[in-house]
Amino acid sequence: LAGAYQIRSARFGGTADFERAIEHWRQAERSSASHPDHGRMLSGLGLACRMRFEQTGADADLEEAMRNCTQALREGSETHAAYAALLLNCAVTYKIRFDRFQDGEDLEKARGHAQHAVDVTPEAHPERAKYLGALAGIYQALFQHTSRIEHLDRAIRFGREGLEAIQLTHAGRAMSLSDLGLAYRIRFEQTENPDDLLEAIRYGREAVRATPSSVPERAKRLSNLARAYLAEYKTTGAEKDLDRALRVGAEAVETTPGDHPDRAMHLSSLASIYHAQSECGVPGALDQAIRCWREAVSSPVAPTHQRVNAAIAWGIACETLEDPAPAAEGFAAAVRLLPVLAWRGLERSLREEHLANIGGLVTDAAAWAIEAGNLKKAVELLEQGRSVLWQQTLQLRSDLAGLRAVNEDLSSRLMEVRAFLDRPREEPELIEGEDVKADLSQEVMASRHRELARQWDDLIGQVRNIPGFETFLEPTPFSRLQKASAGGPVIVVNVSNRRCDALIITAAGVRLRPLPALTAEGCARWANTLLGTLYESTPSAEAERALQLRRIQVLFA
Numbered sequence: 001l002a003g004a005y006q007i008r009s010a011r012f013g014g015t016a017d018f019e020r021a022i023e024h025w026r027q028a029e030r031s032s033a034s035h036p037d038h039g040r041m042l043s044g045l046g047l048a049c050r051m052r053f054e055q056t057g058a059d060a061d062l063e064e065a066m067r068n069c070t071q072a073l074r075e076g077s078e079t080h081a082a083y084a085a086l087l088l089n090c091a092v093t094y095k096i097r098f099d100r101f102q103d104g105e106d107l108e109k110a111r112g113h114a115q116h117a118v119d120v121t122p123e124a125h126p127e128r129a130k131y132l133g134a135l136a137g138i139y140q141a142l143f144q145h146t147s148r149i150e151h152l153d154r155a156i157r158f159g160r161e162g163l164e165a166i167q168l169t170h171a172g173r174a175m176s177l178s179d180l181g182l183a184y185r186i187r188f189e190q191t192e193n194p195d196d197l198l199e200a201i202r203y204g205r206e207a208v209r210a211t212p213s214s215v216p217e218r219a220k221r222l223s224n225l226a227r228a229y230l231a232e233y234k235t236t237g238a239e240k241d242l243d244r245a246l247r248v249g250a251e252a253v254e255t256t257p258g259d260h261p262d263r264a265m266h267l268s269s270l271a272s273i274y275h276a277q278s279e280c281g282v283p284g285a286l287d288q289a290i291r292c293w294r295e296a297v298s299s300p301v302a303p304t305h306q307r308v309n310a311a312i313a314w315g316i317a318c319e320t321l322e323d324p325a326p327a328a329e330g331f332a333a334a335v336r337l338l339p340v341l342a343w344r345g346l347e348r349s350l351r352e353e354h355l356a357n358i359g360g361l362v363t364d365a366a367a368w369a370i371e372a373g374n375l376k377k378a379v380e381l382l383e384q385g386r387s388v389l390w391q392q393t394l395q396l397r398s399d400l401a402g403l404r405a406v407n408e409d410l411s412s413r414l415m416e417v418r419a420f421l422d423r424p425r426e427e428p429e430l431i432e433g434e435d436v437k438a439d440l441s442q443e444v445m446a447s448r449h450r451e452l453a454r455q456w457d458d459l460i461g462q463v464r465n466i467p468g469f470e471t472f473l474e475p476t477p478f479s480r481l482q483k484a485s486a487g488g489p490v491i492v493v494n495v496s497n498r499r500c501d502a503l504i505i506t507a508a509g510v511r512l513r514p515l516p517a518l519t520a521e522g523c524a525r526w527a528n529t530l531l532g533t534l535y536e537s538t539p540s541a542e543a544e545r546a547l548q549l550r551r552i553q554v555l556f557a
Contacts, residue, residue, distance in 0.1 A: 002028060006048060013214075018055075022048045029068075040082055042072035043089050050093050055216075057261035057301030062097055063450055069093045073113075078120060087117035088131055095138055100303050103350050104145055111138045132162030133176045140183050149190060155183045178207035178221040185228045197235065200228040208248075213255075222252035223266045230273055242280070245273045253292075264302030267292040268310045275317050290314060290326060297333050304340045308358065311337065315368065324371040331365035334358070335381050336475070342388045355388060360497065362386075363520075367496035370503075375510040376478040379503055382492055384475040399472050403463060410463060417456050482507070495523045526551060 002024035009017035025045040032038045046068030053061035069090045076086045091113035098106040114135040121128045136159035143151035159180040166173045181203030188196035204225035211218040226249035233241035249270040256263045274289035293314035297307050315330030338361075341354045362385030369378035404411040463472045471477075482505060484490050490505040493515070500518040504511040530548045533541040 002044065002048070006051075011214075018048075018052065022052065039072040039075035039080075039086065042068045042075070043082075043086050046072060046093065047089055050089075050096060053096070054261070056259070059100070059450065059454065062093075062100065065093050066097060084117040084121045084127065084131060087113045087120075088134055091117065091134055091138065095134075095141060098141065098145075101350070102145075102303075102305055102354065107138065107141055107145060111135070111142060114138050129162045129165035129176070130172050132158050132165065133172060133179060136162060136176075136183065137179050140179065140186065143186065149187075152183060152187050152190070156180065156187065159183055174207050174210035174215075174221065175217065177203045177210060178217075178224055181207060181228065182224045185224070185231060188231060194235070197228070197231055201225070201232060204228045219252045219256045219266060220262060222248050222255070223269050226252060226273065227269055230269075230276060233276065239280075242273070242276060246270075246277065249273050259301060261299075261301045261303070264296035264299040264306050264310065267296040267299075268306065268313065271296070271310070271313065271317075278317075286317065289317060290330075293317075293330065294333075297337070304337060305354065308334050308337050308341060312358070312361065315365075324368055328365070328368035328372040328374065328377075331361065331368050332377065332381060335362055335365045335385050338362075338385060338388045339475075360520075363494055363496040364498060366494045367498040367501070370494070370499065370501055370512065375503060375512055378494065379481060379492060379505060379510060380475060380478050382494060382503075383481055399469075403466075403469065403472070406466060406469070407463075410459065414456070414459050414463070417452050417459065478510075481505070482509075495520050 002021045005017045005021035005024060009015075009021060022045070025041065025048050029038070029041040029045050032041045035041075046065045049061045049068065050065035052058070053065060069086075073086045073090050076083050091110045094106045094110035094113065097103070098110065114131060117131040118128065118135055121131055136155045136157075139151045139155035139158065143149065143155065159176065163173070163176045163180060166176060181200045184196045184203065185200035187193070188200060204221070207221045208218070208225055211221055226245045229241050229245035229248060232238075233245060249266070252266045253263065253270050256266055271289040271292035274285045274292065277285035278289060293310045296302065296310040297314070299307060311330050311334035313330075315327045315334065318327035318330060321327065338355065338358075341358075362381060365385070366378040366381045369375070369381060400411055400414065403414075460472065463469050485505045485507055492503045492505065494501050494503065495518065497520050500515040500520070500523070502513040502515055504513060526548050530545060533544045536542075
């Protein structure tokens with residue numbers, strides 16, 4: 001019955017049937033606790049929750065899907081006919097969670113499960129093509145995560161092998177065609193082999209033709225084809241290719257609901273096409289591109305890294321304009337997302353990796369704010385970006401002191417949740433009431449960590465509803481930062497590849513002191529030299545330190 005509701009929901013749309021499907025899956029799972037098919041019920045419930053996540057972007061659905069899929073696999077047996085399907089469900093769910101949080105461990109687990117599903121499935125089995133297609137998609141993601149070309153070659157090899165095993169009427173053919181076309185386009189971007197681009201467009205067209213307009217995945221296939229047409233335009237310079245890219249890309253956005261997690265990705269693709277038009281002198285095209293990027297950045301359900309990338313693309317696209325304000329706005333939007341990128345639900349090492357991948361963003365954003373004449377905004381951006389993880393800790397200590405006097409219970413609950421979130425993930429712990437095997441304990445801990453991170457977000461929301469705490473843990477406004485200059489001027493030095501400046505903060509406001517003799521490269525070189533001699537007590541090391549310090553004194557004299 002759950003499956004029937006699920007199929008009807010997929011065919012005719014609407015949420016009522018899908019909610020009934022999930023409720024019936026829950027009943028089936030509960031009533032089969034001691035039945036040999038309990039694992040299959042868990043897997044069915046996990047799949048339904050994953051499908052709901054793909055519609056709504058609610059992380060709680062993704063975590064429930066992950067929990068049920070891994071438990072189903074633990075209960076399954078390799079001799080069971082449905083074991084490969086359990087493996088695939090786990091693999092796809094790990095891949096989707098990687099897309100959400102960019103944790104490489106999830107991608108490796110996805111690859112292992114998908115490969116295992118292929119290995120245990122006979123070559124003549126009708127579902128083998130599905131498993132090969134999933135494995136190809138995971139290798140494609142592995143390439144994008146690691147830049148290792150052999151992963152992309154495997155994605156194409158497994159994709160072709162899976163496509164050859166699918167009958168023309170098979171429902172999965174369109175997805176396999178689209179994934180293979182995407183892999184060819186990505187490889188073209190690496191090798192510039194024109195044959196790869198021809199294959200990308202051919203498979204992309206076939207995928208769109210094979211996908212009915214009522215199928216939600218059609219938008220993603222349209223977007224993939226639009227990017228292939230854009231790549232063809234950049235190769236040929238033919239206006240017809242750009243027109244086709246715009247037509248197909250616009251259709252992808254128009255057919256994607258406003259609250260869908262994929263909409264931001266399609267908007268970013270469409271923005272790139274409009275930007276290409278603007279470079280050809282098409283009036284208003286850049287404004288359209290900025291509109292698309294702005295909407296993508298503001299999407300609350302899109303993966304944060306996609307929103308950050310959209311904001312950076314927005315800023316870069318406006319760098320050549322006479323007016324620096326649009327570039328400053330784009331880069332500032334990216335900086336505002338850094339605390340979300342460093343969400344407490346992620347492993348600290350992963351948060352640090354995300355922040356390291358966008359090195360220089362904060363100083364570039366401040367440089368553009370200076371260029372636009374907004375010195376106070378530049379100070380705010382630098383303070384917000386100043387070691388986001390460290391600032392979160394400092395600001396929490398400061399803001400909690402005031403909260404404790406107003407609502408001690410809420411303050412204590414925040415501290416309890418924070419204590420767990422700041423605990424090293426490797427520390428073993430058994431969640432109360434759950435009897436888990438060693439192979440699932442890490443996944444249980446990760447799920448518990450993310451659940452507490454969501455509780456943290458809810459608690460912060462409660463605090464901000466208290467009068468006087470509306471900006472609790474939010475970026476510090478300049479009016480508060482300025483108070484630090486009560487005892488004398490505070491000087492903030494911004495080192496960027498665009499420009500280097502000193503911002504002098506006093507009770508009267510902010511003054512700008514450009515530093516044309518300072519460069520990002522020179523600053524890094526001097527700092528490394530100074531650090532290299534910092535703990536040496538030899539005469540030569542002391543002389544080198546003195547030289548570097550004199551250079552700095554001269555620079556700021």
